[in-house]
Amino acid sequence: MQSSAIMFGWLTPPALEQGTPLSEVMYVARLFVVLGVLYVAAGIGLLLRTSWGKVLGYIACATCLMAVPLGTAMAFIMFFAIRKNQGQFGARPGV
Numbered sequence: 001m002q003s004s005a006i007m008f009g010w011l012t013p014p015a016l017e018q019g020t021p022l023s024e025v026m027y028v029a030r031l032f033v034v035l036g037v038l039y040v041a042a043g044i045g046l047l048l049r050t051s052w053g054k055v056l057g058y059i060a061c062a063t064c065l066m067a068v069p070l071g072t073a074m075a076f077i078m079f080f081a082i083r084k085n086q087g088q089f090g091a092r093p094g095v
Contacts, residue, residue, distance in 0.1 A: 035063060038056065038059065038060055038063070039060050041056055042056035042057045042059070042060040045057065046082070049088050049089050049090075050089065050090075051089055051090045053089065054082060054086070054089045057078065057082050058079075058082065060078070061075045061078045061079050061082070062075070064078070
């Protein structure tokens with residue numbers, strides 16, 4: 001428990017006793033940075049048609065489901081696009 005608190009301490013929400021608006025803004029900013037890195041990594045993996053890109057794409061889709069209504073629609077489109085082209089992901093022959 002202690003090691004995870006140290007490792008992910010920069011992403012944890014601010015304590016209730018702090019309560020300053022700046023600390024809450026910084027928490028949201030850190031969350032957006034983490035999600036942005038996730039989306040960029042998923043996009044690169046999907047463009048390269050790697051198996052890890054497919055997994056990150058599914059995780060990115062799952063995070064989009066919470067943004068109703070546009071994020072939900074976008075997530076369903078991404079789910080169907082990844083499922084439709086599922087055979088193209090993985091090891092490429094001849095490489």
